[in-house]
Amino acid sequence: MTPAQTRLIDALRPLLDAKAIITDRDAIAPWETDWRRRFHGHAPAILAPATRDDVAAILATATAHGVPLVPQGGNSSMVGGATPPADGSALILSLRRMNRIRHIDAAAGLAVAEAGVILADLHDAALAKGRRFPLTLGARGNATIGGLVSTNAGGTQVLRFGTMRGLVAGVEAVLPDGTIHDGLSALKKDNRGYDLDQLLIGAEGTLGVVTAATLHLVPAIAQAATAWVGVASPADGLALLRRLQAATDAIESFEIMPAETLAAAVAHVPGARPPLAGHHAWHILIEATAADARGEPPSHLLETLLARALEANVIADAVIAASEAQAQGFWRLRDSLSDAERALGPATQHDLSVPVDAMPRFMIEAAAACDARFPGTHASGFGHLGDGNIHFHVRSAPGTDRDRFYAEQAPAITRFVHDLVVAWGGSISAEHGIGQMKRDELARLSPARVATLAAIKRAVDPAGLLNPGKLVALAPDPKAP
Amino acid sequence: MTPAQTRLIDALRPLLDAKAIITDRDAIAPWETDWRRRFHGHAPAILAPATRDDVAAILATATAHGVPLVPQGGNSSMVGGATPPADGSALILSLRRMNRIRHIDAAAGLAVAEAGVILADLHDAALAKGRRFPLTLGARGNATIGGLVSTNAGGTQVLRFGTMRGLVAGVEAVLPDGTIHDGLSALKKDNRGYDLDQLLIGAEGTLGVVTAATLHLVPAIAQAATAWVGVASPADGLALLRRLQAATDAIESFEIMPAETLAAAVAHVPGARPPLAGHHAWHILIEATAADARGEPPSHLLETLLARALEANVIADAVIAASEAQAQGFWRLRDSLSDAERALGPATQHDLSVPVDAMPRFMIEAAAACDARFPGTHASGFGHLGDGNIHFHVRSAPGTDRDRFYAEQAPAITRFVHDLVVAWGGSISAEHGIGQMKRDELARLSPARVATLAAIKRAVDPAGLLNPGKLVALAPDPKAP
Numbered sequence: 001m002t003p004a005q006t007r008l009i010d011a012l013r014p015l016l017d018a019k020a021i022i023t024d025r026d027a028i029a030p031w032e033t034d035w036r037r038r039f040h041g042h043a044p045a046i047l048a049p050a051t052r053d054d055v056a057a058i059l060a061t062a063t064a065h066g067v068p069l070v071p072q073g074g075n076s077s078m079v080g081g082a083t084p085p086a087d088g089s090a091l092i093l094s095l096r097r098m099n100r101i102r103h104i105d106a107a108a109g110l111a112v113a114e115a116g117v118i119l120a121d122l123h124d125a126a127l128a129k130g131r132r133f134p135l136t137l138g139a140r141g142n143a144t145i146g147g148l149v150s151t152n153a154g155g156t157q158v159l160r161f162g163t164m165r166g167l168v169a170g171v172e173a174v175l176p177d178g179t180i181h182d183g184l185s186a187l188k189k190d191n192r193g194y195d196l197d198q199l200l201i202g203a204e205g206t207l208g209v210v211t212a213a214t215l216h217l218v219p220a221i222a223q224a225a226t227a228w229v230g231v232a233s234p235a236d237g238l239a240l241l242r243r244l245q246a247a248t249d250a251i252e253s254f255e256i257m258p259a260e261t262l263a264a265a266v267a268h269v270p271g272a273r274p275p276l277a278g279h280h281a282w283h284i285l286i287e288a289t290a291a292d293a294r295g296e297p298p299s300h301l302l303e304t305l306l307a308r309a310l311e312a313n314v315i316a317d318a319v320i321a322a323s324e325a326q327a328q329g330f331w332r333l334r335d336s337l338s339d340a341e342r343a344l345g346p347a348t349q350h351d352l353s354v355p356v357d358a359m360p361r362f363m364i365e366a367a368a369a370c371d372a373r374f375p376g377t378h379a380s381g382f383g384h385l386g387d388g389n390i391h392f393h394v395r396s397a398p399g400t401d402r403d404r405f406y407a408e409q410a411p412a413i414t415r416f417v418h419d420l421v422v423a424w425g426g427s428i429s430a431e432h433g434i435g436q437m438k439r440d441e442l443a444r445l446s447p448a449r450v451a452t453l454a455a456i457k458r459a460v461d462p463a464g465l466l467n468p469g470k471l472v473a474l475a476p477d478p479k480a481p
Numbered sequence: 482m483t484p485a486q487t488r489l490i491d492a493l494r495p496l497l498d499a500k501a502i503i504t505d506r507d508a509i510a511p512w513e514t515d516w517r518r519r520f521h522g523h524a525p526a527i528l529a530p531a532t533r534d535d536v537a538a539i540l541a542t543a544t545a546h547g548v549p550l551v552p553q554g555g556n557s558s559m560v561g562g563a564t565p566p567a568d569g570s571a572l573i574l575s576l577r578r579m580n581r582i583r584h585i586d587a588a589a590g591l592a593v594a595e596a597g598v599i600l601a602d603l604h605d606a607a608l609a610k611g612r613r614f615p616l617t618l619g620a621r622g623n624a625t626i627g628g629l630v631s632t633n634a635g636g637t638q639v640l641r642f643g644t645m646r647g648l649v650a651g652v653e654a655v656l657p658d659g660t661i662h663d664g665l666s667a668l669k670k671d672n673r674g675y676d677l678d679q680l681l682i683g684a685e686g687t688l689g690v691v692t693a694a695t696l697h698l699v700p701a702i703a704q705a706a707t708a709w710v711g712v713a714s715p716a717d718g719l720a721l722l723r724r725l726q727a728a729t730d731a732i733e734s735f736e737i738m739p740a741e742t743l744a745a746a747v748a749h750v751p752g753a754r755p756p757l758a759g760h761h762a763w764h765i766l767i768e769a770t771a772a773d774a775r776g777e778p779p780s781h782l783l784e785t786l787l788a789r790a791l792e793a794n795v796i797a798d799a800v801i802a803a804s805e806a807q808a809q810g811f812w813r814l815r816d817s818l819s820d821a822e823r824a825l826g827p828a829t830q831h832d833l834s835v836p837v838d839a840m841p842r843f844m845i846e847a848a849a850a851c852d853a854r855f856p857g858t859h860a861s862g863f864g865h866l867g868d869g870n871i872h873f874h875v876r877s878a879p880g881t882d883r884d885r886f887y888a889e890q891a892p893a894i895t896r897f898v899h900d901l902v903v904a905w906g907g908s909i910s911a912e913h914g915i916g917q918m919k920r921d922e923l924a925r926l927s928p929a930r931v932a933t934l935a936a937i938k939r940a941v942d943p944a945g946l947l948n949p950g951k952l953v954a955l956a957p958d959p960k961a962p
Contacts, residue, residue, distance in 0.1 A: 165676070175933065187908050189870045192927070193923070194683065195633075195646070195680070203675055357589055428673070430670040434673060
């Protein structure tokens with residue numbers, strides 16, 4: 001522990017309860033490495049406040065002592081965004097004890113949840129009141145509201161309900177000097193200058209510490225239907241989506257994958273069979289839901305619309321899950337795509353987006369460009385076609401040594417894919433954020449943008465104490481102890 | 482013209498076309514005063530770029546010469562937000578020549594409009610493609626897209642479609658140093674750090690100059706219905722809205738007014754009659770629309786839902802407009818409320834919001850508090866109940882001298898109303914922004930917030946050259962010429 005850290009902890013002890021300062025190595029160790037075990041850091045202590053005012057006291061005192069802090073929720077970042085630096089210079093600020101759902105107003109469709117509330121717990125609490133918090137993702141058993149807000153999380157229901165940004169009605173946060181930003185009253189209209197809520201959403205804890213959020217709830221699902229569709233190309237897939245969206249707003253998920261990726265999933269999942277009989281170059285999983293139990297069943301709706309698309313030669317074949325078990329089987333295939341691909345050998349994985357209308361062409365042309373540039377490798381993408389967001393994987397040439405691939409070829413592939421994304425007007429991080437993993441690539445590709453981000457960072461956190469090393473690199477503060 | 486201004490214009494002449502530099506006094510004069518004629522400024526010249534690159538050249542050159550600029554669109558600000566300072570220190574940067582709709586993609590529901598496009602023209606262009614840009618307001622014949630984005634404009638359709646922030650998919654802007662922020666590709670998912678689009682929306686031209694925006698379009702209206710409802714209280718009004726919203730998402734407008742304000746409107750509009758026969762303490766105007774011509778008519782829907790609300794004693798009486806002419810008559814009453822009230826005598830007017838659920842109590846209790854504090858005056862509010870946003874007017878005591886009221890009593894009333902709004906967790910500017918009119922009140926009421934806003938302003942516009950004096954006051958830049 002540095003002398004400044006010791007002084008900080010001494011100063012905090014009289015201000016906080018006994019559970020709020022953790023220095024036991026065994027208790028700290030699990031939180032020093034990210035959940036994919038790619039980034040390893042070291043923190044001499046974890047600070048675990050129980051209230052917003054605790055957080056304010058911690059930030060004001062840490063600023064006074066010049067001690068950096070790494071805010072952390074469920075530690076499920078995909079980009080090392082919540083892992084402390086390796087040199088032990090920062091303490092972890094864990095929000096997990098702040099896990100109260102302060103309020104649910106079912107009639108108004110609003111919930112106020114503290115930063116440490118786990119996503120799955122919010123799902124359950126909303127459902128108990130006949131409502132639904134629609135954002136969901138694989139890490140829902142670990143990811144916390146504070147982290148989801150701070151990373152503007154995405155997931156599988158973005159098509160209909162948007163990312164976290166669209167679901168946040170207000171943010172409560174503590175700024176680096178300990179002042180509190182209270183946006184929880186969730187005004188529908190408020191034009192008092194720059195929107196600080198919006199600035200904090202997706203800021204990855206580098207400007208302030210989110211302590212709670214007011215969140216929009218939607219009606220609970222009363223009816224759902226799941227379909228599997230075969231199409232000749234991503235372009236036909238997008239044409240189908242546009243037809244569906246013109247007729248209904250019931251479409252929640254629209255996930256595309258190439259035949260070979262599906263085949264890998266069928267081989268990977270015990271007992272799985274291809275949902276459609278014939279060969280189709282591309283496959284699409286569709287989920288439609290309705291909040292009204294008495295309205296037209298989404299299965300009828302999908303049946304009608306898919307029959308019309310079949311007649312119009314937009315799609316080649318389709319089946320609607322006849323049972324809940326069959327629907328779950330479809331989703332099991334979708335959810336196993338990443339694991340199934342991984343079993344095929346080492347690959348670079350890219351969470352990228354381009355404008356939705358450009359995605360069908362990107363999926364074909366970017367894959368071809370990669371294959372040509374790196375002979376023997378194989379590129380392909382699958383995922384959220386309707387969001388313009390796919391997971392683009394470049395698999396190593398058969399027989400390539402794993403370690404050599406990751407050490408030598410992967411960085412060049414990553415730069416090549418990123419350059420393609422920029423040329424297509426896209427984003428090198430669609431939903432995972434920048435963290436430490438993509439920080440230098442962002443600076444390489446968007447120097448003007450990063451200069452503006454850095455100026456804002458310096459303005460709000462002049463000493464660079466919040467989540468150091470993530471998102472934007474700052475020159476060390478000359479006044480820091 | 483200051484020497485620096487002269488040098489700037491000399492430097493710009495070879496870079497811009499002949500129409501881009503306006504120094505003719507008669508051509509400048511109309512743009513030096515706001516449209517309500519409350520704020521008077523002076524600008525030695527107007528710069529009128531034709532392209533984004535013109536804007537970039539102007540900003541880079543103005544920064545080099547230290548000349549402040551006031552961005553201006555339709556000059557329809559309600560808070561003096563586009564009026565130059567009186568001392569002639571700034572030039573007007575007019576975006577009106579940039580009036581191209583670059584692109585409309587009806588299938589994707591997106592339009593790319595330049596900053597100078599007039600709102601009514603965008604409405605027409607969208608309709609010609611079978612689509613609709615839903616935001617609308619009284620100044621639609623003057624207000625421009627750049628100004629609407631920069632002020633996060635509201636209007637009468639916010640209940641269903643949100644403010645401008647919810648309708649902007651991407652922003653193109655020029656930052657003070659002339660660098661271009663291009664967010665037009667409108668990625669649905671993009672997590673590359675702080676959201677600069679969101680920072681520019683509602684920034685009132687103090688951080689950058691918006692040159693174009695990608696905007697969401699919605700399906701055109703196929704069917705509409707208008708209803709007039711009598712209720713005993715704002716609380717019953719909100720209960721009605723919650724019932725309607727639980728049953729349908731067709732409700733676009735939900736406007737409340739007290740009986741006395743309606744009576745003033747009936748007296749003010751030639752040939753108008755009260756929509757309902759009996760006396761009701763509060764009146765509500767409801768508009769419901771449907772995009773599907775074949776679905777259930779909104780009039781049937783409203784009939785069913787209002788009949789149920791009548792049975793449940795939530796409302797006292799209701800009528801659905803039987804013809805387009807009758808519907809227009811209802812709206813004419815709503816639209817004349819401000820004029821009708823003005824005819825009753827001098828009053829202070831406040832564009833304020835509180836949390837939606839608190840608004841019914843606020844309308845009663847804040848009015849009572851004002852009446853008690855300023856004997857003889859009369860306070861009441863009307864407007865967008867479903868958005869938690871009303872126009873709150875405090876009318877002078879009968880017989881009060883107009884000039885004396887505005888000079889002596891109005892400032893105290895304004896401060897009192899603002900203090901009430903803060904105590905209720907609300908906003909002193911729901912939709913009009915801060916501009917120069919509310920700048921000092923914002924600083925008085927929210928010093929911590931304004932300190933953060935000022936830090937961001939200094940970070941992005943260190944010389945304070947963009948829209949000086951609006952939103953946040955900055956200390957003069959010591960390096961400025």
